[in-house]
Amino acid sequence: MKVAVLDITGKDTGRQVELSSDVFGIEPNNHAIYLDVKQYLANQRQGTHKSKERAEIAGSTRKIKKQKGTGTARAGSIKSGVFRGGGRMFGPRPRDYSFKLNKNLKRLARKSALSIQANDKNLVVIEDFNFESPKTKNFVDVLKALEIETKKSLFVLSNENANVYLSSRNLKKAKVVKASEINTYGVLNANKVVITESSLEGINTNLSK
Structure with missing residues (x-):
């Protein structure tokens, strides 16, 4: 698949690049995508949720009423979850939501995602660029030139670029x-x-292994 190379003003440079069919032209695997997205979202969870159980509630330990003869259910502690102010029964506890995935499956998922975007014409290739200093206005100008200032966009660079990153x-x-x-x-x-x-x-190297 050949794609035109644009400059940061949105104009066609007259050059084209060949997108690897092994990365940008495969049959998407929906289940691999599902698992990789599920892992990503699970890894974002802090897992610090916690509610107090009856053993952690401050309160009297005396038996609140006699065992028999009241005509109601037996009750031994005011800290029971059935009473107002008592501990929560089966409440959330801190836990780690992350899980592991096979490297080959993750590569397949990422190639599938890139193939979907390439097939839907949502992939743009531009010349390498840099800014003299970090300015949000410079990045906004690039977005406007590419006509994507109102859309969610992902910019992929070959190496870390502080000026471009800070501008965005x-x-x-x-x-x-x-x-x-x-x-x-x-x-x-x-x-x-x-x-x-x-x-x-770099994308071809990382995903073609």
Whole structure:
């Protein structure tokens, strides 16, 4: 699949790049995508939720009423979860939600995500660019030139670029990552995936193993 290379003003440079069919042209595997996205979202969870159980509630330990003869249910502690102010029964406890996935499955999921975006014409290749200093306005100008200022976008760079990253940090709908940091959720969550020309090699290397 050949794609035109644009500059940061949105104009066609007259050059084209060949997208690897092994990365951008495979038959998407929906189950691999599901598992990789599920893992990503699970890893975002802090898992610090906690409610007090009856053993952690401050209160009297005396038996609140006699065992028999009241005509109601037996009750031994005011801290029981059936009473107001008592501990919560089977409440949440701190836990780790993360789980592991096979590396090959994760590669398949990411290739599937890129293939979906490429097939839907949501993938743009641009020349490498840099800013002299970190300015949000510079990044907004790039978004406007590419006509994606109102859309969620993912910019993929070959290497870490502090000026470009800092320029995008205040924009909620734009995200900048390195080629080695691509994940399935980020690719599919974006309306447009903007890939710099030099990062294509890194993507192919990381996902073709």
